[in-house]
Amino acid sequence: MAGDLKDGLIVIVGASLAGLRAAEALREEGFTGSLTVVGDEPHAPYDRPPLSKQVLLGQATADTLELPMRRDPDAEWRLGVRATGVDLLAKRVLLADGDSLPYDRLLIATGTRARPWPNPEEGALDGVFTLRTREDGAGLAERLAARPERVLVIGGGFTGSEIASACRELGLAVTVAERGPAPLVGALGGTLSKLAAVMQRNHGVDLRTGVTVTALNGNGAFTGAQLSDGSRVEADVCVVALGAIRNVEWLAESGLAAGPRGIACDAGCRAFTMYGIVTDDVFVAGDVSRFPHPLFGYQMLSLEHWGNAVEQAAVAAHNMVNPGPLQRPHLALPVFWSTQFGLNIKSVGVPTYSDHVVIAQGSLEARRLAMVYGYQGRVTAAVTVDMAKALDYYRHLIETAAPFPPPPGAQDRAIAADIAIPSAVPDPSVLSHGPTVALTGHLPDRRLTVV
Amino acid sequence: MDSATLLARITDYASRPNPYPLYAELREAGPVVPQADGSYLIGTYHHIAALLHDPRMSADPRTRGEMTHKPPFLRLDDPEHHRLRTLAMRPFGPPHSPGRVDGMRGEIDRITEALLEPFEAGHQVDIVDDFAYPLPVTVICRLLGVPHEDEPLFRAWSDAIVAAADVRPDDESAEPDKGGDQARMELGGYLLNLAEQRRGKPGEDMLSAFVNEPDPALRLTPEELAETAVLLLIAGHETTVNLIANGALTFLRQPEQLDRLRREPELLPRAVEELLRYEPPVHMRERIPHADMDIAGTPVPRGVPVILALASGNRDPQRFPDPDRFDPARQDNQHLGFGSGIHACYGGPLARLEAYAALGALLPHLATASLVQDPPPYRQNAMLRGPRHLPVRL
Ligand SMILES: Cc1cc2nc3c(=O)[nH]c(=O)nc-3n(C[C@H](O)[C@H](O)[C@H](O)COP(=O)(O)OP(=O)(O)OC[C@H]3O[C@@H](n4cnc5c(N)ncnc54)[C@H](O)[C@@H]3O)c2cc1C
Ligand code: HEM
Numbered sequence: 141m142a143g144d145l146k147d148g149l150i151v152i153v154g155a156s157l158a159g160l161r162a163a164e165a166l167r168e169e170g171f172t173g174s175l176t177v178v179g180d181e182p183h184a185p186y187d188r189p190p191l192s193k194q195v196l197l198g199q200a201t202a203d204t205l206e207l208p209m210r211r212d213p214d215a216e217w218r219l220g221v222r223a224t225g226v227d228l229l230a231k232r233v234l235l236a237d238g239d240s241l242p243y244d245r246l247l248i249a250t251g252t253r254a255r256p257w258p259n260p261e262e263g264a265l266d267g268v269f270t271l272r273t274r275e276d277g278a279g280l281a282e283r284l285a286a287r288p289e290r291v292l293v294i295g296g297g298f299t300g301s302e303i304a305s306a307c308r309e310l311g312l313a314v315t316v317a318e319r320g321p322a323p324l325v326g327a328l329g330g331t332l333s334k335l336a337a338v339m340q341r342n343h344g345v346d347l348r349t350g351v352t353v354t355a356l357n358g359n360g361a362f363t364g365a366q367l368s369d370g371s372r373v374e375a376d377v378c379v380v381a382l383g384a385i386r387n388v389e390w391l392a393e394s395g396l397a398a399g400p401r402g403i404a405c406d407a408g409c410r411a412f413t414m415y416g417i418v419t420d421d422v423f424v425a426g427d428v429s430r431f432p433h434p435l436f437g438y439q440m441l442s443l444e445h446w447g448n449a450v451e452q453a454a455v456a457a458h459n460m461v462n463p464g465p466l467q468r469p470h471l472a473l474p475v476f477w478s479t480q481f482g483l484n485i486k487s488v489g490v491p492t493y494s495d496h497v498v499i500a501q502g503s504l505e506a507r508r509l510a511m512v513y514g515y516q517g518r519v520t521a522a523v524t525v526d527m528a529k530a531l532d533y534y535r536h537l538i539e540t541a542a543p544f545p546p547p548p549g550a551q552d553r554a555i556a557a558d559i560a561i562p563s564a565v566p567d568p569s570v571l572s573h574g575p576t577v578a579l580t581g582h583l584p585d586r587r588l589t590v591v
Numbered sequence: 592m593d594s595a596t597l598l599a600r601i602t603d604y605a606s607r608p609n610p611y612p613l614y615a616e617l618r619e620a621g622p623v624v625p626q627a628d629g630s631y632l633i634g635t636y637h638h639i640a641a642l643l644h645d646p647r648m649s650a651d652p653r654t655r656g657e658m659t660h661k662p663p664f665l666r667l668d669d670p671e672h673h674r675l676r677t678l679a680m681r682p683f684g685p686p687h688s689p690g691r692v693d694g695m696r697g698e699i700d701r702i703t704e705a706l707l708e709p710f711e712a713g714h715q716v717d718i719v720d721d722f723a724y725p726l727p728v729t730v731i732c733r734l735l736g737v738p739h740e741d742e743p744l745f746r747a748w749s750d751a752i753v754a755a756a757d758v759r760p761d762d763e764s765a766e767p768d769k770g771g772d773q774a775r776m777e778l779g780g781y782l783l784n785l786a787e788q789r790r791g792k793p794g795e796d797m798l799s800a801f802v803n804e805p806d807p808a809l810r811l812t813p814e815e816l817a818e819t820a821v822l823l824l825i826a827g828h829e830t831t832v833n834l835i836a837n838g839a840l841t842f843l844r845q846p847e848q849l850d851r852l853r854r855e856p857e858l859l860p861r862a863v864e865e866l867l868r869y870e871p872p873v874h875m876r877e878r879i880p881h882a883d884m885d886i887a888g889t890p891v892p893r894g895v896p897v898i899l900a901l902a903s904g905n906r907d908p909q910r911f912p913d914p915d916r917f918d919p920a921r922q923d924n925q926h927l928g929f930g931s932g933i934h935a936c937y938g939g940p941l942a943r944l945e946a947y948a949a950l951g952a953l954l955p956h957l958a959t960a961s962l963v964q965d966p967p968p969y970r971q972n973a974m975l976r977g978p979r980h981l982p983v984r985l
Contacts, residue, residue, distance in 0.1 A: 500646075501646055501669070502669075502670070506670065508670070508673070529644075529932060529933045529935075530644075530646060530933075532644040532932070533641075533644040533645055533646060536641060536644070547647065547882065547884075548647075548882050549646075549647035549880065549881040549882025549883075549884070549893070550646035550647055550881070551646050551647070551649060551668035551669050551881060552646070552668065552669035552670045552673075553646075
């Protein structure tokens with residue numbers, strides 16, 4: 141039996157971070173059968189985080205981000221071809237070019253795409269960008285290098301904030317418009333979002349909060365935008381950073397539990413059907429997945445995290461070629477990092493799964509701190525600002541469900557370390573940016589609602 | 592035997608050649624083993640790693656009530672530690688000086704070559720005095736800008752400082768060690784004077800960089816400069832000498848591994864990591880809890896020394912399969928040889944580069960060499976453990 145699992149036909153849909161890492165891991169696990177990787181982008185797998193950082197600063201170009209291969213996964217690469225559906229009964233993946241691929245086991249790693257500007261005509265104006273792909277990155281970097289008068293960034297989440305940071309580093313005028321009360325508030329809650337707002341303003345960002353952009357203006361080319369407070373921003377480049385949409389539409393007829401928040405799977409990365417029954421030949425990994433996590437009340441987590449894609453791909457690959465009793469759960473804690481305005485922000489756990497926070501070490505004034513998040517008296521997350529080495533300790537507290545607030549006696553302890561304040565995590569619906577980590581309840585979605 | 596005497600038995604000079612059975616006893620008695628002198632000894636990997644990351648554990652000797660002047664950042668807590676380590680890093684590593692260590696490659700190779708020139712078949716050499724010691728001393732002197740001719744001068748100071756910093760069970764009858772403080776002052780004064788000579792006429796060295804820092808917010812005070820320079824000079828060679836000597840000794844004891852490394856030189860970087868695990872130059876570190884703690888079920892009061900036996904953690908079977916085997920191709924080797932957490936070794940990249948150059952160049956000589964004395968005579972120091980001499984016939 142186990143021998144069979146190391147052989148046969150495996151198809152991976154999605155040729156990016158999760159897809160590549162799973163392909164490598166399958167071979168490391170001893171899979172000797174035939175492996176096909178389908179990707180709709182015409183490129184070998186590449187890395188996305190530099191797109192909002194080094195690429196915009198001109199320190200790297202978008203065509204040099206190919207992901208290094210740990211080993212040649214000896215796969216057939218079907219690049220530039222979209223998968224259009226899957227027939228679970230016939231065990232075939234359907235492709236846009238009319239072909240179809242038989243499989244014994246299937247891995248879905250189709251990730252997300254940028255949420256476009258809701259008005260397609262306005263979104264098509266020259267100078268309006270989203271940022272998800274290599275082409276997006278190259279196009280935006282080229283525009284920024286041409287030194288526009290002003291850049292408008294819509295959405296103050298991680299991606300929007302990093303873009304604004306890059307603009308300031310390039311010496312460009314930039315306006316950030318955010319519907320919520322401050323940047324990053326959806327990911328980090330109230331206190332740190334205030335620090336983020338101060339950092340943006342100190343670095344010369346024209347930050348507008350509590351407003352929405354109501355219209356993009358221009359005749360062919362973007363010239364400015366209308367805000368809900370009646371004001372107008374004149375700018376010649378606009379970046380729409382409104383979060384991500386899961387690439388699940390191609391599964392609408394599949395019978396899998398695929399919805400706007402992702403494809404539901406179990407802790408072993410096995411996909412659920414729309415009836416909440418777990419499959420044993422369809423697996424999910426990366427940004428497109430929703431999976432239950434014991435440390436967060438077994439709610440389904442939905443993450444847009446590089447590290448999660450890597451870890452989950454390894455677990456999925458392992459489970460694809462090993463029988464039940466040898467399978468492993470995907471229990472890794474969510475970890476995320478971002479660099480912006482000279483700060484290195486790292487997060488572990490789920491900051492939004494919290495009711496209170498304390499600054500356990502460092503201080504807001506020093507711009508160097510460890511913030512610990514608690515939910516109903518236990519530690520659920522930590523965020524460090526320029527204090528990454530502290531993270532391991534707090535990770536351990538989260539993993540052991542340690543009591544909140546953390547025990548006294550820490551060096552570099554903040555004066556306010558005992559004063560827990562509300563974490564002030566807003567309802568995501570009031571934000572223009574989608575949070576990159578979300579808890580999405582216990583239920584696998586029954587049906588896809590088209591977004 | 593009584594587990595409360597473990598620290599005394601480990602630090603006893605008679606245990607120097609092979610403390611590893613005592614570490615096994617420690618892990619067995621553990622994880623937290625109270626000692627007769629009131630300290631606590633810990634030798635299990637996962638507990639050590641967790642405590643190295645625990646912000647409640649102080650590295651500052653003043654936390655146990657010792658009256659002493661401000662120590663160097665090796666023994667300071669955050670935020671002071673962070674400030675001084677960051678300033679000390681500016682002329683040494685990324686992000687401000689990313690090319691510094693790599694730029695020393697050629698020079699390290701040249702020094703290695705020159706030292707090995709007299710190594711001729713038939714001769715007897717002392718791997719420590721003729722090779723493992725002079726190499727890192729020369730390198731750290733170049734880096735800091737210390738004249739190599741002054742080596743006899745600072746060697747005496749360095750010996751006294753390292754002896755004073757050793758881990759020993761408290762012995763009521765012993766005189767408190769004042770020789771260490773005296774030597775630290777003198778070496779600090781000497782280094783500060785060297786730095787002052789470069790004020791306004793900077794060379795490429797780190798003392799020049801420290802003393803000529805234009806931004807007052809980024810400048811070290813004279814006392815800080817002295818403490819930092821002393822730390823770098825000592826940490827820069829007293830450890831690396833052990834790594835090179837332990838490496839030569841391990842290879843000579845295991846000719847099949849020596850052969851393998853000669854056949855597969857690309858294994859050398861992994862072999863060096865394995866040496867840092869299997870025969871680490873730094874065996875123990877001390878920490879002091881800032882608050883009353885519960886460590887793995889044992890209450891540990893604030894202010895008492897907690898000794899973390901890094902070398903024991905490196906041999907913990909709960910972490911490393913077959914831990915007493917030297918396996919130059921070992922995977923998943925997150926050893927504690929360089930520590931971990933905020934005090935993780937500052938000079939690791941340089942130490943690795945030196946070890947690759949030194950051991951790589953030594954391999955061909957070792958192939959036909961034999962140990963004159965096994966075990967060799969060891970240094971007195973239990974914390975910085977390594978051979979005092981390693982006589983070898985080529
Ligand atoms: C600008 C930017 C900055 C980021 N910065 C950070 C950061 O600092 N830290 C961090 O942790 N994470 C960051 N991320 C997130 C990180 O890049 C993602 O978590 C990661 O790319 C997820 O990998 P994935 O393989 O799951 O999905 P994706 O990378 O989205 O890949 C999915 C692939 O599948 C393809 N595909 C989709 N549908 C189909 C179909 N039907 N048929 C065939 N192929 C299909 C897609 O085109 C894509 O190539 C950033 C992302 C972006 C865009
Ligand atoms: C093989 C060689 C080396 C070994 C095994 C080694 C080991 C260690 C260890 C275990 C620590 C942690 C101490 C603790 O946690 O209390 C440390 C810290 C340190 N090492 Fe090294 N070291 C080596 C080489 C070097 C070199 C070459 C330098 C200087 C260029 C150096 C500079 C330092 C400094 C400055 C610290 C203090 C860091 C801090 O407190 O933040 N070391 N080293």
